[in-house]
Amino acid sequence: MSASREETESGPVEATVQEALARLEEYRNELTSLLRQQELLRMSLTEHERATQTLEEWDHLPQGSPLLTPVGAETFVKVQPDANQRVLISIGSGLAAEVERAKALEILNERKQGLTNAQREVSEQVQRVDSEAQMLSQQIEAVMRTPPAATRSPRP
Numbered sequence: 001m002s003a004s005r006e007e008t009e010s011g012p013v014e015a016t017v018q019e020a021l022a023r024l025e026e027y028r029n030e031l032t033s034l035l036r037q038q039e040l041l042r043m044s045l046t047e048h049e050r051a052t053q054t055l056e057e058w059d060h061l062p063q064g065s066p067l068l069t070p071v072g073a074e075t076f077v078k079v080q081p082d083a084n085q086r087v088l089i090s091i092g093s094g095l096a097a098e099v100e101r102a103k104a105l106e107i108l109n110e111r112k113q114g115l116t117n118a119q120r121e122v123s124e125q126v127q128r129v130d131s132e133a134q135m136l137s138q139q140i141e142a143v144m145r146t147p148p149a150a151t152r153s154p155r156p
Contacts, residue, residue, distance in 0.1 A: 013143065020140050027133035034126045041122060045115040052108045055101050059083055 061067065061081040068076040087104035088096045099107070 017140060017143055020136055020143075024133060024136050024140065027129055027136065030129050031126065031133065034122055034129065038119065038122045038126065041115055041119045045112060045119065048108055048112045048115060052105060052112065055087065055105050055108070058085075058101060 058081060063081060063083070065081070066078040067081060069079050070076055085101070086098045087101050088098050089104045089107055091097045
């Protein structure tokens with residue numbers, strides 16, 4: 001058999017492998033994106049938990065003792081804890097609302113629940129995509145291990 005005939009017969013297998021490799025690369029890109037999303041959700045949840053804990057402990061702070069409050073860029077302002085102090089909380093689009101601490105805690109807990117649900121969904125997506133990528137990778141390896149003669153169609 002001539003070399004050109006062997007190349008034509010292995011063409012469909014090679015094309016299938018190339019398509020599978022392209023899909024595998026798509027899975028890897030999707031996994032990378034999902035893992036980034038998972039990390040952002042984790043960081044946001046940690047921030048919400050820290051805010052919740054601070055607000056819950058506010059009544060136990062010594063009255064009259066100054067606290068250092070971060071305002072960004074490693075800059076702090078001294079504040080005096082006040083049991084009746086209201087809380088500013090973001091309501092989206094760059095807007096904030098001044099609410100009682102109990103309401104702020106309620107809002108933060110709702111957001112934490114939403115973040116926890118989103119984390120669970122992203123984790124499920126990571127598992128699904130990772131599983132599909134592993135299966136595809138195994139299929140590619142199996143095709144690559146198959147001798148070229150075995151991939152040819154039988155002749156009449």
